[in-house]
Amino acid sequence: xxxxxxxxxxxxxxxxxxxxxxxxxxxxxxxxxxxxxxxxxxxxxxxxxxxxxxxxxxxxxxxxxxxxxxxxxxxxxxxxxxxxxxxxxxxxxxxxxxxx
Amino acid sequence: xxxxxxxxxxxxxxxxxxxxxxxxxxxxxxxxxxxxxxxxxxxxxxxxxxxxxxxxxxxxxxxxxxxxxxxxxxxxxxxxxxxxxxxxxxxxxxxxxxxx
Numbered sequence: 001x002x003x004x005x006x007x008x009x010x011x012x013x014x015x016x017x018x019x020x021x022x023x024x025x026x027x028x029x030x031x032x033x034x035x036x037x038x039x040x041x042x043x044x045x046x047x048x049x050x051x052x053x054x055x056x057x058x059x060x061x062x063x064x065x066x067x068x069x070x071x072x073x074x075x076x077x078x079x080x081x082x083x084x085x086x087x088x089x090x091x092x093x094x095x096x097x098x099x100x
Numbered sequence: 101x102x103x104x105x106x107x108x109x110x111x112x113x114x115x116x117x118x119x120x121x122x123x124x125x126x127x128x129x130x131x132x133x134x135x136x137x138x139x140x141x142x143x144x145x146x147x148x149x150x151x152x153x154x155x156x157x158x159x160x161x162x163x164x165x166x167x168x169x170x171x172x173x174x175x176x177x178x179x180x181x182x183x184x185x186x187x188x189x190x191x192x193x194x195x196x197x198x199x200x
Contacts, residue, residue, distance in 0.1 A: 050151040054191040058177045062189075073173040075195075077158045089162075091154040095175075 014038040018045035018053040026056045030097065031064055040071060040098040046078065050093045057095045071098040114138040118145035118153040126156045130197065131164055140171060140198040146178065150193045157195045171198040 013036075016029045026043070033041045045053035061068045076092045113136075116129045126143070133141045145153035161168045176192045 048151050050154050051148050051191065054150050054175050054193060058175060058189075058191050062177055070175060073175065075154050075158060075170065075173065077162055089158075091151065091158050093154060 014040060015042045015044060016056070018043060018049045018056060020049070023052055023055045023059060026052070027059050027064070030056060030060050034065060034068065034097075034099060040096055043095040043097065044093070046092050047090045050091060053093050053095055057097060060097060065099075067100050068097050069100055071096040114140060115142045115144060116156070118143060118149045118156060120149070123152055123155045123159060126152070127159050127164065130156060130160050134165060134168065134197075134199060140196055143195040143197065144193070146192050147190045150191060153193055153195055157197060160197060165199075167200050168197050169200055171196040 014033050016026055016033065018026055030041050030043065043053050043057055057070060061070070072094075073096075074094045076094075077089050078092050079087055080090050081087050114133050116126055116133065118126055130141050130143065143153050143157055157170060161170070172194075173196075174194045176194075177189050178192050179187055180190050181187050
């Protein structure tokens with residue numbers, strides 16, 4: 001938090017959304033955010049991509065940045081409307097990684 | 101925690117391991133544990149089943165037991181050896197649900 005004054009405010013720049021690409025693409029995204037000076041990075045995913053989000057967090061902290069810790073993990077549910085107007089619930093996850 | 105004296109010690113009885121069955125099978129397992137008097141239930145999963153573990157936690161607390169909260173979420177990595185002796189890393193999750 002004492003580092004915050006040095007970092008320019010760029011909203012949502014420290015968020016990595018997990019999709020269908022290989023985990024390593026997102027791992028690189030997270031590392032880039034930290035290298036750019038972000039004190040913490042949010043990894044967000046929905047549905048089946050949640051497993052990949054956990055892989056990304058684990059790979060970043062175990063293989064590349066041992067000084068990064070999992071600060072918080074939140075789960076939730078989002079309602080999505082399909083093309084035929086059916087509503088389905090989708091689980092979400094938000095993993096926050098932070099430099100110590 | 102004040103309820104603990106009433107509950108018999110049955111180690112690991114309050115753990116639900118998530119596999120390949122439909123989410124609702126595990127939802128029922130979690131609800132059964134709470135109904136049997138467990139003050140908290142651990143939902144554990146590895147690899148691709150992690151998404152389903154989050155689904156199970158969300159369905160239990162949103163649809164069936166609104167007095168149940170997510171007490172903690174931990175992620176980790178396990179090393180597993182394949183049949184050809186190759187070692188691979190698998191992500192893990194442990195979601196703890198607790199009655200308020």
